[in-house]
Amino acid sequence: MDASWRQVAGGRGRARGRPAAAPSPGNGVPLRSAGGGREKRSGGPVPAGPGRGRGPETPAAAELMSQRKFEEIKKANQAAAKKLVEEHFSSSSEEEGDEDFEGKQGKIVTKTFITYTTQTDGDTRELERTKQYVNEAFQAGAVTCLICIASVKRSQAVWSCLGCFSIFHMPCIQKWAKDSQFLLSSLTDDDFGTRDYPWPCPKCRFEYKRSETPSRYYCYCGKVEDPPLDPWLVPHSCGQVCERQFKPPCGHKCLLLCHPGPCPPCPKMVTTTCYCKKAKSIPRRCSAKEWSCQQPCGQKLLCGQHKCENPCHAGNCQPCPRVSRQKCVCGKKVAERSCASPLWHCDQVCGKTLPCRNHTCEQVCHIGACGECPRSGKRFCPCQKSKFSLPCTEDVPTCGDSCDKVLECGIHRCSQRCHRGPCETCRQEVEKQCRCGKHTKRMPCHKPYLCETKCVKMRDCQKHQCRRKCCPGNCPPCDQNCGRTLGCRNHKCPSVCHRGSCYPCPETVDVKCNCGNAKLTVPCGRERTTKPPKCKELCSRPPTCHHTSREKHRCHFGPCPPCHQPCKKVLEKCGHLCPASCHDQALVKQTGRHQPTGPWEQSSEPAFIETALPCPPCQVPIPLECLGKHEVSPLPCHAEGPYSCKRVCGRILDCQNHTCLRECHKVTEVDGYTSKNKAGPECLRCEEGCSKSRPLGCPHPCVLPCHPGECPPCVQMLRIKCHCKITSLYVECRKITTADVNEKNRLSCCKNQCPKELPCGHRCKEMCHPGECPFNCNQKVKLRCPCKRIKKELQCSKVRENQVSIECDTTCKEMKRKASEIKEAEAKAALEEEKRRQQAELEAFENRLRGRRKKNRKRDEVAIELSFWQKYKYYFLPVCGVAMVVFAWYITYDTD
Secondary structure, three states, rough: OOOHHHHOOOOHHHHHOOOOOOOOOOOOOEEEEOOOOEEEEEEEEOOOOOOOOOOOOOHHOOOOOOHHHHHHHHHHHHHHHHHHEEEOOOOOOOOOOOHHHHHHHHHHHHOOHHHHHHHHHOOOOOHHHHHHHHHHHHHHOOOEEEOOEEOOOOOEEEEOOOOOOOOEHHHHHHHHHHHHHHOOOOOOOOOOOOOOEEEEEEOOOOOEEEEHHOOEEEOOOOOOOOOOOOOOOOOOOOOOOOEEOOOOOOOOOOOOOOOOOOOOOOOOOOEEOOOOOOOOOEEEHHHHHHOOOOEEOOOOOOOOOOEEEOOOOOOOOOOOOOOOEEOOOOOEEEEEEEEEOOOOOOOOOOOEEEOOOOOOOOOOOOOOOOOOOOOOOOOOOOOOOOOOOOOOOOOOOOOEEEEOOOOOOOOOOOOOOOOOOOOOOOOOOOEOOOOOOOOEEEEEEEOOOOOOOOOOOOOOOOOEOOOOEEHHHHHHHOOOOOEOOOOOOOEOOOEOOOOOOOOOOOOOEEEOOOOOOOEEEEOOOOOOOOOOOOOOOOOOOOOOOOOOOOOOOEOOOOOOOOOOOOOOEEOOOOOEOOOOOOOEEEEEEOOOOOOOEEEOOOOOOOEEOOOOOOOOOOOOOOOEEEOOOEEEEEEOOHHHHOOOOEEEEOOOOOOOEOOOOEEEOOOOEOOOOOOEEHHHHOOOOOOOOOOOOOOOOOOOOOOOOOOOOOOOOOOOOEEEEOOOOOOOOEEEEHHHHOOOOOHHHHOOOOOOOOOHHHHOEEEEEOOOOOOOOOOOOOOOEEEEOOOOOEEEEEEEEHHHOOOOOOOOOOHHHHHHHHHHHHHHHHHHHHHHHHHHHHHHHHHHOOOOOOHHHHHHHHHHHHOOOOOHHHHHHHHHHHHHHHHHHHHHHHHHHHHH
16 A cells, blocks of 8 residues: 555546545544545645646646645654654663563564575585674673673664674774773884884784774675664664675675675576586575685696596695605615605715816705806905915915905904914903993903893883893893783783783583574673573473373473472372472481581581472361360361360450450350350459449549449548639549539639739729639729820720720910921021021031142142242233334324
8 A cells, every 4th residue: 555645646537647645744644525535735725716626836846836835744753763762672681571572673684685595506604604693783781892891782883893893892892902002012113103013803813004093984786875863773783785895806796785794695696616626506695705616626636647536626736645656866776655746855965076077066865967066266265355266176365465354243353464274263352231221341352241130120111121131222022921911810911021901711511401493692791690491391200200291391400490399299198188388308407417627617518408398287178166165167177176266265354344354265065055255164253353343533443343233432532622723622423424514614613803904904803703704894094185284084995995095175276386386486596597507517628728829829829849930921912012013003003
């Protein structure tokens, strides 16, 4: 069924040729109108009318709009899938699926590779490795970084080795490469930092150059950088076709999607012939295109006498396995030797006469001509300064000149005359400095000078000193073995002594189930904490109890679980079947074991031994009545007989107030009368005092022992407080407990005046009484008018109730008016007085300010020196004025 965005509306008439409507954002269903299948578009409803089928939109515009809607839906689906991945698939701590899910996943992976396994005739080991890597990639927590020993999460950046295809965290492999290059280089090397030191893979030791250190996160096939996380693809995969070249290269490319691990064998079909080219060409898989027809090879061997008898094979034929008599190179000896090595050399000297006719060849059995005599031609003297032409029978004489060859020391020359043989040792004494440069000594030139001082510098491991005698400073790397136990606690670090922590153990261990059918490969050291794999096989151990077969259970480690089948043995006493679980092999603690003297003494005997226990007592229920006849309970068959139910007897004693507190016991019948509530002679006798409840308000207990019937009235005196809570009264207890409310109020009255105060502040006039005091105070109080001039005496109750008030008269009002006038006059006079005072202060301040300005002016005149113009300007101004007037008059007169 096509997607909703591909479905075309099934309307009639003109709407049939329209493109499909875009799906709504809510549920992905095309929006349609109610009638005729007309669709709604993003721009609004389709207008009605005769031209509604042919809208203004062109087919290209409609197609563009549909494409835009499709892109929006695609982006929304991708965002939803990404959110789902981040919530459920980004963590490496995902729980493993159940066995059904694992089975389905295994079937899917097997289906993917079915064409390889069923139709490939070659080696399928690489295919199995690829299946394993793909299977582990889909399991949460199955891929582990061998550097940090942590699970590789789906969302983390990783790097895959080209040799072993192991997966590592990107930061871990970058740190590994950096540390490896640092350990390989020496801090004292001149080329440190310039030489391209390789670094190895942590697992397979495949070497990479420094330039090949990973810096970017790519998918497995290397096409996409930072591949996005997709829950429907293999983690860290781009989802595209792999297209990597097969190894060994055959010209084809991998056809699987981007995947971890090695590429499977090439599945292409090619037509090839066998190795010997004798059989006809047949179609075969490219990965297994080389094949043998199993016919004899027939090619001639290197010996030139026999032919290859092996079946059709690849490469060169094997050496001839036969033996024949063959001469040596010089032809002096003959021996039986393998045809595979026809050329051989004997141990005799050649001895052939050289062309000079005076000497013979001194070479051991050899191939080819002996060559010219080594003493023929021009020869130099031993010091190489003179050349002589002599026959080969004469030796070259010495020239008599000094030898002058450079001695072994490389500084001095030989002072002897030309001589044969090596020059003598240089014996000149020179001032020599030791190799470390700390000491000097005069000694023969040919002897090296090494002092006894040991180097105290730390080697590159920063743990051991150099300790080399007369060290020149370039301390060699530490050659001691690290030997520290790795994190796996199974192996020791094989590297040389180094700084920092050791790298994790690269080994892997198989964790198997007990039967060995299921196994799990984990890094070394994790086999202690890794649970054995689940095995689906049933345990096949024979039973060790009296049952014919064990309970069915899965394969497991250690002893089988105890048998839980019912025992079903017939009991001897009652004949019932034993319903308990099988007890033929029960763990019992040993008794009488030797107690160790201290913690240093180890016990050799086990604390618990496995033995067969007898059947437990019969538990078949049988109904029985208890001794006190309280209940009928089912008792086990082995405990049949009179029993106590452990309840309290509960029979009423003779006092008729208490019951027997003894545990359920046997009761003897009296006068042939049996009752479950009446006490018998075996029950207890009541020895308690009377515990009946007293009348309300009586705190005294009954003085009689426990008795039937009512208790006598209490005649003890009871002390109570009066209503005022001041006086203590003594009254018989029975009078208080039997009196009514009025009588209790009378007995509690002390006959004195009530000491309480009324709200008005006066004392209550009533006699000692309960409750609140009555508010009827008749005491006289003084009341004044608002101006306090008029005064009267009135009753307190009327004043408190605001029934009476005193108002001011005309005299009071006149007095108030006069007093207010006097106040206003006083305020006005005070205001005028304040104004006069402020005016006087202002005038005084101005006078003081004038005098101060004059003093400042005089001080300025004395301090400042005046210029010439300032001094005589008052004289010049009148003269200038007169001159200007004369000049003006002169001009005026001249013009007239």
